[in-house]
Amino acid sequence: MPDPTSDGGIEQSLRRQAGSRPVLAPEAEKELLGRLPDPGASRDLVEHNLDLVVTQAERHEGRGLSFADLYQEGTVGLLDALGAYQGQGTFRDFASLHIGLQMDSLLEAEGQARTEAEQNVADCRSLDLAQVMFKQQNRRDATPEDLAELLRWDPAHVAKVIGMLDLARERNDLLTLEFLDDADDDETAERGSEPERDPRRQLPGHGPDE
Secondary structure, eight states: OOHHHHHHHHHHHHHHHHHHHHHOHHHHHHHHHHHTTOOOOOOOOHTHHHHHHHHHHHHHTTTOOOOOHHHHHHHHHHHHHHHHOOSSSHHOOOOOOOHHHHHHHHHHHHHHHHHHHEEEEEEEEHHHHHHHHHHHHSSSSSOHHHHHHTTTHHHHHHHHHHHHHHHHHHHHHHHHHHHHHHHHHHHHHHHTOOOOOOOGOOOOSSSSSO
16 A cells, blocks of 8 residues: 555545546536636636646656646646636636646746756855865965956855855754764663763854853
8 A cells, every 4th residue: 555645645645636526517617617706616616627737747747846746836726727717718728728837837947946056066066176276275265355266256156155155064064963962872872871972073052051
């Protein structure tokens, strides 16, 4: 039996949800559309058209987002279609287009965010290497101005990348300390005594009394 919390389990659950209500007959759909914005009519229209969300999610899979993420975004598109529909063509055609456009928008935003993240990582590596090389050649730490000249970057961009790199180093230091403390706890638990923290691994502002 599939785990309902796994990606596959969630997808199966969503597919069952979408398939639990049949497509509305034209007369029934028209009656519900005429009752909008009544909440009950909106709910019924959404539930009877979730198959459109499944179809569009299948068409948009394989582009970086899970079926569940696409389904969630498609449901938002279906809800938006209810408010935007003005009788142009059939509602199902209109809703299907709206759902697809909603997923396209999400995928574009995710792609841009992924590209930016990859560029940030590359810039951090370049700046880190530049700092090391400059210190080896000049026997002093590089200033932001030195780095801007060496990398041919705008000073504002240098400041941004320095901030990202400092934050990454701080997080790495904290994770290292947590790992070392956990290791001490495990070792102490085996001996049956209280752990003793190494004061050399205490970060400023993270003491027990602060």
